[in-house]
Amino acid sequence: MVEVKNLTKRYGAKTAIENISFTVEPGKIYGLLGPNGAGKSTTMNIMTGYLAATSGEVLIDGHDIFKDAIAAKKNIGYLPEIPPLYLDMTVEEYLKFVAELKGVPKKRRADEVIDVLEKTQTTGVCSKLIRNLSKGYRQRVGLAQALIGNPEVIILDEPTVGLDPKQITEVRELICSLKEDHAVILSSHILSEISEVCDHVFIISQGKLVLSDTTQNLPLHLHSAQSIDIVGQGDVEAAKAALLELPHVASVEGEALEKNMGHLVVTADSHEDIRAEVSTVLAGAGFAIFEMKEVGQSLEDVFLQMTADTYATEENEETEEETEDDSNI
Secondary structure, eight states: OEEEEEEEEEETTEEEEEEEEEEEOTTOEEEEEOOTTSSHHHHHHHHTTSSOOSEEEEEETTEETTTSHHHHHTTEEEEOSSOOOOTTSBHHHHHHHHHHHTTOOHHHHHHHHHHHHHHTTOGGGTTSBGGGSOHHHHHHHHHHHHHTTOOSEEEEESTTTTOOHHHHHHHHHHHHHHTTTSEEEEEOSOHHHHHHHOSEEEEEETTEEEEEEETTTGGGGOSSOOEEEEEEESOHHHHHHHHTTSTTEEEEEEEEOSTTEEEEEEEESSSOOOHHHHHHHHHHTTOEEEEEEEOOOOHHHHHHHHTHHHHHHHHHHHHHHHHHHHHTO
16 A cells, blocks of 8 residues: 655755655554654655655555656545645535545546545535634544545544544544545654554654554563552562562562552563462462552553653753853853
């Protein structure tokens, strides 16, 4: 569907993105993550043909975005962070205009507009001027224009920015429904949104692709091992001593609670699941388990670990600037 091969973009001596490669398949939603200035927007702009690359290839359904732009762009629907809307048009007028720009045959345009109005649930506002719509409805109209022509690839740049919680939920549900007929690439700063919506995640840091994996596999990329939170009844010190005898237990923290209750946090020295062994040992030590749960590793943990170099660089630059300022006093 989409192949990005060794994509590089330089502005003079500055490299915005370097040697980025990935593939996008139909029927999935892909999340594109990275700190500000990491190269997300540059990558998306090159993929949609808005920006030329210094080197590399972008193939959309086999068509090179640089050498066969018209054929490639027919397969792309793009929603920039600021939707490209004409405020003095009605929703219907605007979508018909977009259909004409995209080369949809004249006899199909009316049906095409009706179809995207239904998909984005904007039929009820089709006769309204866009300037009179709420932010949420404007975002829906932006999605509708991206869907005109039934492109195979939908690229969305921060599609829920500035929306209220109800609007965010509605737009997320709409995005999830799109993967039935399209491949979707989604850029967002809201990590919970990526976790809930996306099947696969790309993380870009300092212009390089540092991680590409399914959402389910993300915890495997963390350096930290398994951590288990336990609440039970019994002698906390005896339980700690017994747990430390297990081969894969790195540390145990514990505190005594009221009514002979105790709280334990067990950390393994690997990603192996040690819950069965922990249960057996605690039973032998006379510590009755009331609750045991694995402390989940979030996308936020993975993101911060994978982009640590970016934030370290920013801190160093800030320190250097402060030193220079001090020297001028």
